[in-house]
Amino acid sequence: MFSQTREAAPKMKSYSIMKGLQSGHISVLSTYLILVLGAVVMMIPFLWMVLSSFKEIDQIFTGSFLTLPTQWHWDNYIKAWKSAPFGRFFLNSFLMSIGTVVGQIITSSLAAYAFSWIEFRGKKVMFIAIVATTIIPFEATMIPSYLVIKELGWMNSYAGLIIPSICSVFGIFLLRQFFLTIPKDFMEAARMDGCSHLRILIQIILPLSGTVLATLSLFAFLGAWNSYLWPLLITNSADMRTVQIGLRYMVDKELGTQWPQLMAASTFIILPVMVVFMMAQKYFIRGVMHSGVK
Numbered sequence: 276m277f278s279q280t281r282e283a284a285p286k287m288k289s290y291s292i293m294k295g296l297q298s299g300h301i302s303v304l305s306t307y308l309i310l311v312l313g314a315v316v317m318m319i320p321f322l323w324m325v326l327s328s329f330k331e332i333d334q335i336f337t338g339s340f341l342t343l344p345t346q347w348h349w350d351n352y353i354k355a356w357k358s359a360p361f362g363r364f365f366l367n368s369f370l371m372s373i374g375t376v377v378g379q380i381i382t383s384s385l386a387a388y389a390f391s392w393i394e395f396r397g398k399k400v401m402f403i404a405i406v407a408t409t410i411i412p413f414e415a416t417m418i419p420s421y422l423v424i425k426e427l428g429w430m431n432s433y434a435g436l437i438i439p440s441i442c443s444v445f446g447i448f449l450l451r452q453f454f455l456t457i458p459k460d461f462m463e464a465a466r467m468d469g470c471s472h473l474r475i476l477i478q479i480i481l482p483l484s485g486t487v488l489a490t491l492s493l494f495a496f497l498g499a500w501n502s503y504l505w506p507l508l509i510t511n512s513a514d515m516r517t518v519q520i521g522l523r524y525m526v527d528k529e530l531g532t533q534w535p536q537l538m539a540a541s542t543f544i545i546l547p548v549m550v551v552f553m554m555a556q557k558y559f560i561r562g563v564m565h566s567g568v569k
Contacts, residue, residue, distance in 0.1 A: 321545075328352065328538035335534050348535065352543065355536040359524035360513055361543075368500055368517040369547075371436045375499040376492045378441025383491060384484075387450035388476045392462055402451075409444050417508070424509055435509045436517075440499060446491045453487040454480060493555045500548055518544045 319341070327335045328351055330344040355361075389395075390402050420439050429435035457480065465475045481488070503519040510516055522544070525537035 324538050325542055328535060328542050330535060332534050335538075351535040351539040354533075355525065355539040356543075358533075358536060358540075359521045361518065361521055361540070363514060364516055364518045364521040365547075367433075367436070367506075367515060368519075370433060371502070371506070371517060372496045372499040374433065374437035375440045376495045378437060379443045379446045379491060379495045380488060382442050383446030383450050384476060384481060384488075386447045387454055388472065388480060390447070390451050391454040392459075392475075393472065405444055406448055413504075417504070421508055429509075431510050431512055431515050433515075436506060436515070439505070440495075440502075443491070443495065445494065449491055450484065450487060453484055457483055489555050493552065496551055497548060 323340050326341065326344065329347045329349070331346075331348060334342075334344060386405075390398060424430060424435045424439065427434075429438070461479055462475055465479055470478070501519060502517070506515075506517045507520050510520075522537060522540055525533045525540060527533060
């Protein structure tokens with residue numbers, strides 16, 4: 276009887292292992308299935324936008340919203356591009372987005388370094404107060420910001436578009452969380468060699484923070500590129516408008532909204548964002564994962 280028990284034990288063990296592997300495969304497959312379904316649901320509005328950009332206006336709201344066009348109207352993109360000075364709008368949006376990215380990297384890294392490695396009175400209280408400002412909506416500070424920009428003479432200028440956005444509470448918090456994961460021995464060794472705080476930040480901290488800086492850059496670029504209300508408020512000429520404001524040119528007072536041209540313009544406006552995201556995707560994922568680990 277004991278020999279039968281010893282022979283049955285390996286079989287039971289192998290059976291349990293196989294059962295565990297099968298359950299693990301089922302769990303992984305179910306996870307991927309849920310992710311694929313979620314991705315499909317998220318893609319539906321984009322598919323509708325792209326397909327509608329090739330249709331006539333009568334076909335957009337008739338039948339299924341994902342039906343293929345009976346005739347592909349590529350000229351909708353030409354009409355959309357010619358309906359407004361989009362070349363100038365793209366230039367303004369690129370300059371605004373790049374300036375915002377550079378400004379947020381500089382200000383956020385300096386503030387995050389101070390809150391991470393420099394001891395001063397009231398540091399914790401100040402950091403909590405800064406993070407607490409995220410609960411204040413933009414609409415509450417929009418009018419004071421407008422009055423400040425007006426008094427400085429920055430209306431209808433790149434300074435007015437960029438400078439109010441170069442400070443990011445999210446960027447300070449994100450970089451601080453990542454800076455705290457860097458071994459303190461690096462800073463102590465650099466201080467013993469006579470390095471200043473600024474030199475430590477530039478030569479030690481920032482080179483080790485490539486992933487989280489890419490994450491901050493992506494968020495800053497997306498926020499500036501998709502900004503609508505602030506550029507609309509402080510610009511009053513077509514030379515300083517951005518691409519998001521350019522979509523208003525698709526709405527005619529007499530003819531109404533030109534939906535095919537509006538969808539075409541929305542499609543080529545979103546392309547730079549998709550390119551930037553695809554280029555920075557792996558750095559973005561790494562940065563989000565590492566910034567919360569201490």
